[in-house]
Amino acid sequence: MDIPFLRQPVDAQLDALTRELRAQLLAFNRELKRGKLTHLTYDKDAKTLIWHKPKGENQKVREQSFYEQLPYCDVADVFRFVNGQCHFLSALTPLQPRYAKKVANADSLMAVVIAQAMNHGNQVMARTSDIPYHVLETTYQQYLRQASLQAANDRISNAIAALPIFPHYSFDLDALYGAVDGQKFSIERPTVKARHSRKYFGRGKGVVAYTLLCNHVPLNGYLIGAHDFEAHHVFDIWYRNTSDVVPTAITGDMHSVNKANFAILHWFGPRFEPRFTNLEDQLQELYSADDPALYEKCLIRPVGQIDQQLIISEKPNIDQIVATLGLKEMTQGTLIRKLCTYTAPNPTRRAIFEFDKLIRSIYTLRYLRDPQLERNVHRSQNRVESYHQLRSTIAQVGGKKELTGRTDIGIEISNQCARLIANAIIYYNSAILSHLLTKCEASGNAKAVALITKISPAAWRHILLNGHYTFQSDKMIDLDALLAGLELG
Template identity: 60%
Template sequence: MRARLVSIASRYNYSSDLGALFGAIDGQKFAAATPTAKARHSRKYFGRERGVVAFTSLTNHVATLTNLIGAHEHENHYVFDLCYHNTTDIAPTIITGDMHSINKMNFAAMYWFEMDFAPRFTNLQAQLKHLFCGDDIEQYDNFLIKPAGQIDLLAICDDPCVFEQIIASLSVKEMSQQALVRKLCALSPRHRTRRAVFEFDKLVRSIYTLRYMRDPQLQRNVHRSQNRIEAYHALRGFIAEVSGRKHLIGKTDHDIAINNECGRLLANVVTAFNSVLLRRDLSQ
């Protein structure tokens, strides 16, 4: 019995890497018992009903923060906001996510605020088209892995004030990441601000992609971190189904947000209780 508990503990240990604290982000769909302004249609997940997405940040097994967004909105527009607004004492050093968490500025934004962004790639071969180099691309003709293009370093270094203004706006929370992404995408592809941000994102993403391909341990840690948030979603979905259906109750968006927070609190209580039981059994 003790050997079995030790096996379980090693399988669900709190730290994937003793040198880093991994946090995971992902969204979970919930139907809205009463349609609200934020609840939107999604035939794939809700059928004829409407619902919302609970975008959650999980550090090891602890859900530190959750935010409700519309089912029609892109999750990658809220990655930085969710991580930067974490006011708990648990501060992850590496943030993992799935392919839905990637866009053309998340690597850059997380780098600016000293947070390592480590998404899980489902297809490494497909990531080769996102590899870029800073030098002349012809130098890599004899390499096994060839870059898809060259980064415009002049666009990055031409005007450092562009980055300083964006970083200042995000740090003082005058602008959300969602608003910033919309403004950048509305600009012309040749606009210097948009080009500088997107080119810098290519640089950071290329460095991470090469690390991810060369480091099997990093791949295992990222996979384990994402598997943990999937396990949390299973627990969170079971809690929501206690009333009979997997939905959030409330007549307004504020009521639904409170119901979602209550579910997160209950999930953390269950996780803490199970951890206490497991620790007690292992210490005997």
């Protein structure tokens, strides 16, 4: 197994990490005393740290003016265009035996995916499209499965990553940022996974669609219960990503933070970089590798010392846990639940938590010292919020923000269909931006290139999501004709 944590002796790893923590802690206090950290102010009377967060640039007006110039296209035409580019519908293979299966009809596949994603259902789709009900029902039973829909999503994700515009979505040359977050959806019929939540579902029940997003592309996603702690799934959704795009830094909100995620993700390579909201709470989680008494003269002092000897003595048990996670024999959520059933003095659990304190303290100091890191994390989380708006719009085409299905499997299929629609829309917009980018770079229009690279592909105002659907058509979108006469300002 190619796992970074298993390559080096634990002593060498701890020496390097403790040196970095010591250097970060001293540099932070030195820069704070000298006033070099202009985004932070230390109140000597209250002995508190005040955080001045920068205001981000609003790109909504610019994006709105760009997409308003594009002609309206039916979602079926967008689906047909994307399938012509990356052939994702061929990943939807049937369940029939080898010599009995028929070649899937692309029109019926598009219709049944849209019916599930937009909460129409097959009966409503049969009344509002040119595909009869019995064809929709047969196609749904034969072709829509979690594995096949995941493969179709991966094809679109990989195709987006191959477009010229994709590298320009990155805002850090040294890291590929992925963001994780959950989105609440109500359900019509109760299932095993559905739970009550009066805040989000009123008197009904619902689930959470947990998503990994990278450069506007939803790489992976699945449903969890509304009662599940999102932090238990951060590692799983990254490690079980089957696309070719692998984020090297994972961002999240405070729901993604627990006492082990910094350690687990560090073991496997990616950096865990959550968005902190309360500065004082994070300073209470700041530890040092040395005796805290050595930092008495510092403005910001660690609250405790990390037990390095415990980590060294428990290295064999930690290696077993790392190997189990690496072989996918256990999910992260199961691991955390098992650890939390131990008694408080359990040495293995304490060692993992001590290692987590070490990684978290280093990240906290980097986060406080570097305003650009804070902006990158903030932008990464804003992208997943934009994706949630797109998903919400797709779900509400059929009326409510809910997922259809009679069972947990049916609801998961509806969720994957909605992710497939969102992926197709993002590919369509990225193809438009890539087409314009190539033309502007060839003509040397640097101003237009700068504008294009700042536009988000998570937009839908130029796509007709509702109405009467015409699938049996040979109409294909021509980007040259579509973008003729477009002004970039």
